[in-house]
Amino acid sequence: MIKNLLPISALLLGSALLLFAGGTNSLILPVRGTAEGFSAFSLGLLGTGWAIGYVAGCILTPVLVGRVGHIRAFTIMAALAAVAILLSLILLMPPAWIPLRALSGFCFAGAAMIVESWLSERTDAKSRGRVFGAYTMVNLVASTAGQMALTLAPTDGYFFFVTGAVFYCLALVPVAITSSTSPKPLVKVRLDVRALWRNSPVAVVAILLIGVSNSAFGTLAAVYADRIGLTLNAVAFFASVPILAGAVAQIPVGYLSDRMDRRRVLVGITFLALVADLAFILLAPEGRMANLILASVFGAAIFAMYPVVLAHANDHAAEGSGIQTSGGLLLIFGIGSIAGPLIAGLGMSSVGASGLFMTTVGAHTLMLAYAVWRISVSAPPTDEEKGSFVMAPPGKALTPETAAFSSGGSADVPTEAEAPAVSPSADGGPAAGDEPQETGSDDPGPTPEPDAGGGKDKP
Structure with missing residues (x-):
């Protein structure tokens, strides 16, 4: 099993960092929004915005990857996701948070598709089930850890917004330095x-x-x-x-x-x-x-x-x-x-x-x-x-x-x-x-x- 995971360890690490940031991002917004007095309807619209962006990402990411390639497309997604969470800190208001959450959903879908495409290409048929199980478990643990991180510090400042942005940016590193060739189209x-x-x-x-x-x-x-x-x-x-x-x-x-x-x-x-x-x-x-x-x-x-x-x-x-x-x-x-x-x-x-x-x-x-x-x-x-x-x-x-x-x-x-x-x-x-x-x-x-x-x- 280890020999199957070593060649894709950089991609799994990039995915884990992305999911950690996503877990932090998904929980800090409703927690902070509630503290700021946002209505439940406004906070519900964050989920609606996310879903719109996510669906758009699933449809449009193959086109983007076809134009600029996998690594550049992943870089765009991670960078924009970091920008979105930082702007959510600067613009503490529902009218700004809703489109920013849609942007996060778009970036998250695109980045996940790119990583999964790469993993699929680098995995043979015999080990695919085990690798997919490992990938799912890594993402689950990372996402949960990102949510549970909110228990470590107060949520009324900038700490978790900046932390989320840092981990979005860190997710770039393993993918950018990987030596594997780009996979087939998405x-x-x-x-x-x-x-x-x-x-x-x-x-x-x-x-x-x-x-x-x-x-x-x-x-x-x-x-x-x-x-x-x-x-x-x-x-x-x-x-x-x-x-x-x-x-x-x-x-x-x-x-x-x-x-x-x-x-x-x-x-x-x-x-x-x-x-x-x-x-x-x-x-x-x-x-x-x-x-x-x-x-x-x-x-x-x-x-x-x-x-x-x-x-x-x-x-x-x-x-x-x-x-x-x-x-x-x-x-x-x-x-x-x-x-x-x-x-x-x-x-x-x-x-x-x-x-x-x-x-x-x-x-x-x-x-x-x-x-x-x-x-x-x-x-x-x-x-x-x-x-x-x-x-x-x-x-x-x-x-x-x-x-x-x-x-x-x-x-x-x-x-x-x-x-x-x-x-x-x-x-x-x-x-x-x-x-x-x-x-x-x-x-x-x-x-x-x-x-x-x-x-x-x-x-």
């Missing part, structure tokens, strides 16, 4: 909702609602914890522990989803998340330990949902279209992430701290109801048609390159005109009584009929 993705819907309606609806709930919590968890009177140390734990719990939960959830209908697994963890939602609203715990326990349960559920849905969609994807499916779902997740903090911010401004979990209750209720209905009207794929569950980084660390890296796909994927269409599946077309399916104008030909098991196309 993954290009587009959003084809009709093709994704034909592939799996459950995946489209669920991924949108997961974006709503996860982004709402990720943006406003610290604000909620502060509103109910937790200390700064407890606020940092409240924001970090759910992500750690989500990472651990993916192991048993993945085991189950490979052995039964993934939609049933999704129903189970969504129900668990709904129980935690209602506990936060109805019990309104005030103590540190009770809140951390509930946050752990909540995080274990919500951060295990994305890889289950992604695996379910890829079970039904036509051969060779897995990266396009994953990239398209990521963009839908981004759309949900734009709406989630906005809705939750409005809720918290209107009804108080519980507005956060009222938002997640709505998202999880809709997801649960739709998944149950789809299970009742369509059959699951057979065991032969199912792929393998792949762990995904919890939190804000997913890009189109993540799909290529984790699955072993090449970054040199088909262009939009060449991208293969997804095939219908057991969960893939509308149920009886729904409107007939349409074939997009860019499809290569008539869509084959599904087999009796409702899975992938017949050979």
